[in-house]
Amino acid sequence: MAAITAAEEGLSSVLVLEASSKPLEKVRISGGGRCNVTNACWNPIDLVANYPRGGKPLLGPFSRFAVGDAVSWFANHGVNLLEEEDGRMFPASNSSDEIVSCLRNSAKGLGITIRTSIFVQKVNHINGQGFLLYCRNGKTLSASRILLATGSHPSGRHIAVGLGHSVEATVPSLFSLTLNDTWLTSCPGLSFEKVRLSLNVGEESFNEEGKMLITHWGLSGPVILKLSAFAARSLHTNKYRGLLSIDWLGSDIEDVKEVLIKSRYQNARRTLFACSPFPQIPKRLWRSILTYLDIPADVKWAHLSSISEKRLLKLLAHNFFKIVGRGPFGEEFVSAGGVKIEEVNLKRMESQLCKKLYFAGEVLNIDGITGGFNFQHCWTSGWLAGKAIAQDYFVSRQGQ
Numbered sequence: 001m002a003a004i005t006a007a008e009e010g011l012s013s014v015l016v017l018e019a020s021s022k023p024l025e026k027v028r029i030s031g032g033g034r035c036n037v038t039n040a041c042w043n044p045i046d047l048v049a050n051y052p053r054g055g056k057p058l059l060g061p062f063s064r065f066a067v068g069d070a071v072s073w074f075a076n077h078g079v080n081l082l083e084e085e086d087g088r089m090f091p092a093s094n095s096s097d098e099i100v101s102c103l104r105n106s107a108k109g110l111g112i113t114i115r116t117s118i119f120v121q122k123v124n125h126i127n128g129q130g131f132l133l134y135c136r137n138g139k140t141l142s143a144s145r146i147l148l149a150t151g152s153h154p155s156g157r158h159i160a161v162g163l164g165h166s167v168e169a170t171v172p173s174l175f176s177l178t179l180n181d182t183w184l185t186s187c188p189g190l191s192f193e194k195v196r197l198s199l200n201v202g203e204e205s206f207n208e209e210g211k212m213l214i215t216h217w218g219l220s221g222p223v224i225l226k227l228s229a230f231a232a233r234s235l236h237t238n239k240y241r242g243l244l245s246i247d248w249l250g251s252d253i254e255d256v257k258e259v260l261i262k263s264r265y266q267n268a269r270r271t272l273f274a275c276s277p278f279p280q281i282p283k284r285l286w287r288s289i290l291t292y293l294d295i296p297a298d299v300k301w302a303h304l305s306s307i308s309e310k311r312l313l314k315l316l317a318h319n320f321f322k323i324v325g326r327g328p329f330g331e332e333f334v335s336a337g338g339v340k341i342e343e344v345n346l347k348r349m350e351s352q353l354c355k356k357l358y359f360a361g362e363v364l365n366i367d368g369i370t371g372g373f374n375f376q377h378c379w380t381s382g383w384l385a386g387k388a389i390a391q392d393y394f395v396s397r398q399g400q
C-alpha cells in the first residue's frame with residue numbers, strides 16, 4: 001500500500017525488499033483464505049474503539065484515511081468489497097488471491113521493483129545522506145528514505161531500536177481461552193448469540209458482550225477474542241490465569257430466580273430435562289448443567305429441592321470459570337506491542353527521532369480486535385506513509 005501510494009504520487013524509484021520468497025503471504029492466508037480486508041465501521045470515532053493498542057491517537061490517521069477510503073481505494077484498483085451481516089468486509093470473489101493480485105499488479109503497473117529473499121539485518125542512518133541497509137546475503141544497499149513494514153517479525157523492531165526507537169515488548173493477542181470445566185467443554189460447537197462476560201486478571205477487570213462459542217478446550221468466538229485482545233498484556237503477565245464470569249442469560253439474578261420459581265409451578269409435573277425454562281440454553285448444555293449439579297434429569301420441577309434450585313440459580317446467573325491457559329488462535333492472529341507510537345508522527349508515519357524513517361502496519365504498537373481492523377490500520381498507515389515519503393522527496397527536490 002505504501003509503495004503503491006508513493007509511486008502513484010510520482011516517485012519513480014520505489015524498491016520493496018521482502019525476506020521471504022513470496023510477498024503478501026500473510027494477506028494470502030488471512031481470513032481463512034478470504035481476507036477480511038476491513039470492517040464497515042465508517043465513523044473514525046467508532047473505529048478507534050476497536051484498537052486495544054492504538055485507540056484515540058489513531059483518530060488523526062483515520063480522519064485522513066478510514067474505512068470508506070479503503071473501500072474506494074480497492075474499488076479504484078478493481079476490487080469490490082462486500083459487507084457481511086456482522087460488518088466484516090471481504091473481496092466480492094471471497095478469495096484473498098484477489099487482494100494479492102490487486103496489490104501485485106498495481107505495483108507492477110507502476111514500475112515498483114520487488115526483490116524477494118532479501119532479509120534486511122541492520123540499518124544505519126548516515127546524517128544527511130540517508131540510510132545504509134545491510135542484508136543477510138552480504139549485500140549493502142543505500143536509500144534516501146526507508147519505510148519499516150516488517151509486521152511482527154523481531155528483525156523490524158531490532159532495526160527500529162538500532163535507529164533510536166524504543167519498543168513495547170510483544171505478546172500474543174486474539175486467542176481463545178482454556179478452561180478445565182469438563183461439563184462445558186463436553187459441549188463443543190455450541191454457540192451463544194449474546195453473552196455478558198467479565199474477566200478478572202489480577203487487579204484488572206475487563207467486560208465485553210457478544211457471540212461466544214464452546215470448544216473442546218474452553219471458549220472462543222468474537223467476544224472471547226475481543227476480551228483476549230483487551231486483556232492481552234494482563235493475561236500474559238498473569239501467565240494466562242484469570243477468573244471469567246459468564247452471564248448466560250443476559251439478565252440479572254432476580255430475573256433468573258423468577259423464571260425458576262415460575263417454572264416450578266407452571267411445569268410442576270414435567271421433568272427438568274424435558275422442560276427447560278431457558279430457551280437461550282441449548283438442550284445439550286442444559287443436560288450437562290444438570291449432570292454437573294447432580295440434579296437427576298428426570299426429576300420433576302415440583303420436586304426440585306431448594307438446595308438444587310439455589311445451585312442452579314448460582315450457576316446460571318453468576319457463573320465463575322477459572323482461566324487456566326491460552327487456547328489456539330482464531331482465524332486471525334496479531335501481536336500486541338511494537339515500536340512506541342509516541343515516537344512517531346502519526347500524521348506522516350515518520351519517526352520523530354530519525355528523519356526520513358517511516359513506519360506502517362504491525363511493526364507499530366497498534367493492534368485491533370478481530371474483524372478486519374488489523375488490515376484497516378495497515379492500509380491507513382501505509383497510505384499515509386506513502387504520501388508523506390513522496391511529499392518529502394518532492395519538497396527536498398524543490399529546495400535543491
Ligand SMILES: Cc1cc2nc3c(=O)[nH]c(=O)nc-3n(C[C@H](O)[C@H](O)[C@H](O)COP(=O)(O)OP(=O)(O)OC[C@H]3O[C@@H](n4cnc5c(N)ncnc54)[C@H](O)[C@@H]3O)c2cc1C
Binds near residue numbers: 332378
Ligand atoms: C492467520 C492470520 C490471518 C489473519 N487474517 C486477518 C484478516 O482476515 N483481517 C485482518 O484485518 N487481519 C488479519 N490478520 C492480521 C494481518 O495479517 C496483519 O495485521 C497484517 O498482515 C500486518 O501487515 P504488515 O504489513 O504490518 O506485516 P506482514 O503482513 O507480516 O508483512 C511483513 C512482511 O515483511 C517481511 N519482513 C519481515 N522482516 C523483514 C526483514 N528484516 N527484511 C525483509 N523483509 C522482512 C515479512 O516476510 C513479511 O512479508 C491475520 C493474521 C494471521 C496470522
